[in-house]
Amino acid sequence: AQTVTQSQPEMSVQEAETVTLSCTYDTSESDYYLFWYKQPPSRQMILVIRQEAYKQQNATENRFSVNFQKAAKSFSLKISDSQLGDAAMYFCAYRSAWTSGSRLTFGEGTQLTVNP
Amino acid sequence: DSGVTQTPKHLITATGQRVTLRCSPRSGDLSVYWYQQSLDQGLQFLIQYYNGEERAKGNILERFSAQQFPDLHSELNLSSLELGDSALYFCASSVTMQSGTDTQYFGPGTRLTVL
Numbered sequence: 519a520q521t522v523t524q525s526q527p528e529m530s531v532q533e534a535e536t537v538t539l540s541c542t543y544d545t546s547e548s549d550y551y552l553f554w555y556k557q558p559p560s561r562q563m564i565l566v567i568r569q570e571a572y573k574q575q576n577a578t579e580n581r582f583s584v585n586f587q588k589a590a591k592s593f594s595l596k597i598s599d600s601q602l603g604d605a606a607m608y609f610c611a612y613r614s615a616w617t618s619g620s621r622l623t624f625g626e627g628t629q630l631t632v633n634p
Numbered sequence: 635d636s637g638v639t640q641t642p643k644h645l646i647t648a649t650g651q652r653v654t655l656r657c658s659p660r661s662g663d664l665s666v667y668w669y670q671q672s673l674d675q676g677l678q679f680l681i682q683y684y685n686g687e688e689r690a691k692g693n694i695l696e697r698f699s700a701q702q703f704p705d706l707h708s709e710l711n712l713s714s715l716e717l718g719d720s721a722l723y724f725c726a727s728s729v730t731m732q733s734g735t736d737t738q739y740f741g742p743g744t745r746l747t748v749l
Contacts, residue, residue, distance in 0.1 A: 555740075561722060562636075563740035609677060620665065620728070621690055622738060624677040 520545045522612050524625035531600045532633050538585075539595045539628045541610030549615035552586065552593045553622070558606040566608070569593065571615070597630075605632045637661065638727050638741035646747045652713040655744045659706055659727030665689070666708040667728075667738060668700055672721035683708055684730075715748045722746075 521544045531537035543552070554566040569577045569586050576584050581601075585594045597604055610625040637660035647653055659666050668680040679692035683702035694700075697715075702708040712719060722745050726738040 553737075560742075561745075562742050563724060563726075564636075565737060565739070568737065620682060620736070620738075621667065621679040621692055622669075622677075622726075623679070626676055 520547070520550075520612050520614070520623050522610050522623050522625035524608075524610055524628050526628045527626070528629045528631070530631040530633060531597070533600055533602060535600055536596060536598045537600055537630065539597075539608050539610075539630065541593045541595070541625055543591050543593065543610070543612050543625075545591070545612065545614075547614055547616075551613045551615065552584075553611040553613070554582070554584070554595045555609045555611060555624075556604075556606045557609065557627070558603075563609075567595065600632050602632050602634060605630055636739040636741065638725060638739055640723075640725050640741035640744050642744060643742065644745045644747070646749065647715060648749055649715055649717060651715050651748075652711065653715065653746065655710040655712070655723055655725075655746070657708045657710070657725030657727075657741055659708070659725075660739055663727035663729050663739075664706065665728045665730060665736075666702055666706070667726040668694075668708070668710050669724040669726065669740075670721045671724060671743070672718075675721075677724075680710070712746070717748050720746055720748045 550571045552569045556564045581598045607627045611622040639658045664685045680694040682690040700710045722743045725741045728736045
């Protein structure tokens with residue numbers, strides 16, 4: 519079974535600074551997808567960014583980018599120019615590429631605080 | 635707004651009772667997923683339905699059941715409730731059941747409190 523680990527329960531960053539959230543995963547599969555979801559105090563789960571394992575290029579979405587290291591099974595999220603609205607719980611998630619593996623497996627989450 | 639709706643937003647009930655949580659997927663989405671978020675278990679996948687049929691099961695208790703109706707809305711039934719069932723229950727939907735470029739979009743969740 520696949521596992522996802524987020525080793526940083528809490529992180530903090532100053533407004534306008536850059537922060538990196540870590541995620542590692544364990545899988546024997548070669549084809550899969552990785553995601554970062556954001557959960558603000560409203561508890562809504564919001565997709566931040568996704569990465570296909572077969573793509574070498576790291577995904578970017580505006581101020582959010584990932585560092586995907588397939589061999590190391592590492593998938594970190596970089597938030598640039600942090601804003602107060604970025605404060606939230608961030609979850610890393612894995613999904614198999616096989617049809618029967620559509621479920622998301624989540625890490626424990628990292629609580630991000632943004633200081634003004 | 636993800637386009638996925640869940641009702642009710644909050645539910646308070648007593649141990650031993652039965653409740654039903656409802657989810658309407660985004661327009662055009664055929665797959666519905668249920669997840670449970672609790673303090674001790676984190677975010678866990680419960681069950682997936684695709685176009686009315688069960689497709690995958692996760693850590694779903696036997697006291698829990700779900701179904702997806704012809705209009706594609708889904709219901710999660712929780713019975714013989716225990717204190718430990720208190721959690722946030724999410725529904726997510728996606729276009730297909732295939733793990734291609736499909737993305738799961740989450741509803742706002744139902745907060746269940748068992749007293």
